Amino acid sequence: MRTASIIFTVFKGHFKAWRRNKTTLFWTLAFPLLLMLLFGGLFSLQSDKMDLYIENNDMNQDSPSMASLRIIQLINQTDSFNIEDDEGNLEEQIRTIVIPKNFESRLEEGNSSIKLIMDESHQTFLRTSSLINGVINSMNVENQGVEQPIVLIQEQISSNDISFIEYFVPGVIGIAIMSTGIFGTIGTNTKYRKNGVIKKLATTPLSKFEWIIGLVLYHMLIGIISTIVILTVAVLVFNINIILNPVIIILIISGALTFPGLGMIISTVVREEEEADAAGNVVTFPMLFLSGTFFPLETMPTVIQAIARILPLTYLNNGLREIMIYGNYQAALWNCSIVFAIGIVTIAIAMKVTRWTDL
Amino acid sequence: MINNIVINIEGLTKTYDKSTAVDEISFTVNEGEVFALLGPNGAGKTTTVEIIECLKTPDKGKVEVFGIDLKDKKKQNDVKRRIGVMPQNFNAFDWLTVKENLEYFRELYSSKVSTDELIDRVGLRKKMNSMYKTLSGGTKQRVGIAISLINEPELLFLDEPTAGLDPQARRETWNLIRELKEQGKTIFLTTHYMEEAQELSDRILIIIEGKIVAGGSPNELIENYGGNKSVILKNCNKKILEDRGIKYETDTENQIQIIFDNNEQLFNILSAVTNDPNVEIEIKKPNLDEVFLNLTGRRINAEGLAK
Missing domain, CATH: 3.40.50.300 (P-loop containing nucleotide triphosphate hydrolases)
Known part of the structure; x- marks a missing residue:
């Protein structure tokens, strides 16, 4: 009970200091947000056009009907799609338009239709269906006098394809947890060691265990706050779909064990406050770029993939992505258990190597 | 106790x-x-x-x-x-x-x-x-x-x-x-x-x-360890001291330092100069600075360094 109360005191002290120090507050919350807005914005501008597969079944002998060619022409005129022939693997096709047999003849009868096959939960679904509806309206205007216009039939498919921003947002959360955990812990420990706070604490009944656990709990709360802020901005700005699940909390807790633990271990070799940032960068920089934060590991060279497999951020990013974007609990829990195990090991090492006396 | x-x-x-x-x-x-x-x-x-x-x-x-x-x-x-x-x-x-x-x-x-x-x-x-x-x-x-x-x-x-x-x-x-x-x-x-x-x-x-x-x-x-006490006299006629056989050291032109061991010596010095209104008298007791100086031959400065 006494230990719990002391741990809570340590936790509360760190949190109050974080809340009041505007510089720390900025770097904790604004840095990941800026990263997300910058890269998310840049990659959103990469291409305005969406791939659209067209399956044209309305053939007059060997050539497409005039009406089907006209609707394809109108789709093309929207300047929003890269039109592909429907010859690829259906699983890779995010959006497909099917022009049925007898499209032209049924158009003359006034009861024609075209089919859009797409995942309704996909972020581009609304834009796609609205553009196709626009095309159909234009075609209907051209065919005034016909009793029934063309209608759009929607067919739902499930798609694993995600946009860059959907891929990136869990990575941004991972970066936030990693950087506050590592930089925060190294900065706190070197500063407090230099200005004598650690020495003062060591003369009290406070134990190393209570100090470290208090620090870990503080990082857990900061991780949760950062995640809420990042997700809120991601949903508002990029309109992405996030699957919220308690596994996210378990992942944040695991990350908050791992990275402050690493920070504690690094702190033992950093003597000066001025060296703290450099030491943090040595560890965070490789993880930032080699842990699949920006691009899938599968697209990277084999050597990088091998390195990524020993980095805890890889598993945190993968876990967050699996649960938030794909809703794959099993994969998320597997990654979570790896991060948690690394966290327990790093905290155990940190407890062992952190020097409370003989500083 | x-x-x-x-x-x-x-x-x-x-x-x-x-x-x-x-x-x-x-x-x-x-x-x-x-x-x-x-x-x-x-x-x-x-x-x-x-x-x-x-x-x-x-x-x-x-x-x-x-x-x-x-x-x-x-x-x-x-x-x-x-x-x-x-x-x-x-x-x-x-x-x-x-x-x-x-x-x-x-x-x-x-x-x-x-x-x-x-x-x-x-x-x-x-x-x-x-x-x-x-x-x-x-x-x-x-x-x-x-x-x-x-x-x-x-x-x-x-x-x-x-x-x-x-x-x-x-x-x-x-x-x-x-x-x-x-x-x-x-x-x-x-x-x-x-x-x-x-x-x-x-x-x-x-x-x-x-x-x-x-x-x-x-x-x-x-x-x-502090050494002897001393009397510092300013504007003092040295002849008065010499007449009474009091040994002195001259610090500066107007300042004389006389080391004494006991109250009898101090009384002798003071009675020699007491009739001269121009003489300024200061009795200097040794302090820990002198103790440290006598023990180590060095003084501690404000920064805590012994020199």
Whole structure:
């Protein structure tokens, strides 16, 4: 009970200091947000056009009907799609338009239709269906006098394809947890060691265990706050779909064990406050770029993939992505258990190597 | 009256790499006294005090606090609960207020001390809601002393409590230490300021290069190692002195220094010059500066360096 109360005191002290120090507050919350807005914005501008597969079944002998060619022409005129022939693997096709047999003849009868096959939960679904509806309206205007216009039939498919921003947002959360955990812990420990706070604490009944656990709990709360802020901005700005699940909390807790633990271990070799940032960068920089934060590991060279497999951020990013974007609990829990195990090991090492006396 | 021994040190030695910071020192501290460890920077004061505070492990020797042998690591927490420490270059949490800092440390000790009362006791009422980082050096030291009192310690360690403070802040800190002394606290003071040790301490131990060179009350030290007292005369006719056979040294053209051993000699000097209204008389008693000078051939400057 006494230990719990002391741990809570340590936790509360760190949190109050974080809340009041505007510089720390900025770097904790604004840095990941800026990263997300910058890269998310840049990659959103990469291409305005969406791939659209067209399956044209309305053939007059060997050539497409005039009406089907006209609707394809109108789709093309929207300047929003890269039109592909429907010859690829259906699983890779995010959006497909099917022009049925007898499209032209049924158009003359006034009861024609075209089919859009797409995942309704996909972020581009609304834009796609609205553009196709626009095309159909234009075609209907051209065919005034016909009793029934063309209608759009929607067919739902499930798609694993995600946009860059959907891929990136869990990575941004991972970066936030990693950087506050590592930089925060190294900065706190070197500063407090230099200005004598650690020495003062060591003369009290406070134990190393209570100090470290208090620090870990503080990082857990900061991780949760950062995640809420990042997700809120991601949903508002990029309109992405996030699957919220308690596994996210378990992942944040695991990350908050791992990275402050690493920070504690690094702190033992950093003597000066001025060296703290450099030491943090040595560890965070490789993880930032080699842990699949920006691009899938599968697209990277084999050597990088091998390195990524020993980095805890890889598993945190993968876990967050699996649960938030794909809703794959099993994969998320597997990654979570790896991060948690690394966290327990790093905290155990940190407890062992952190020097409370003989500083 | 039998004094209870609070600290007992026997043959304490601590080395760093190949240099010996503390070399076979022994001493005791009694309950209710202000005990000062005096010496220049690097003399081994802080190493000694940090061993007693359970912050460092000695290489050799016996260290007992309240009769508890500090070799028994499990019992160190019992000692920590009964001592209050203000380490050298003390700092608290920058982004907590004075009151919050006190509450933080109170929780660590599960202490029942009222932070409000303590704030009044050390004169921090006006600053209680100020962020620690915004305080002046003197006020920070005051907070440091308040924090070291948060567990109502039986033994208080103050390591260089006035280092870097301006004269006024130093005087204020001294007054606070005097009040604590009046309340009966045992205070272990480490300092390189001669005046501070002389003003505040009941007993002083002079430590140089890890070894104790002298010890006793300030008066005993001055008596034994301070050398003779002297009279300084300004605008004095030297012939009067020569007529009475008084030996003198000329400091400057208008200033004469005469060393004396006893009151009879002093009376003889004063009666020689008492009829001359132009003579300015100053009686100079040796202080700890002279003690240190006589013991080591060096003086300690404001930065704590022996030169």
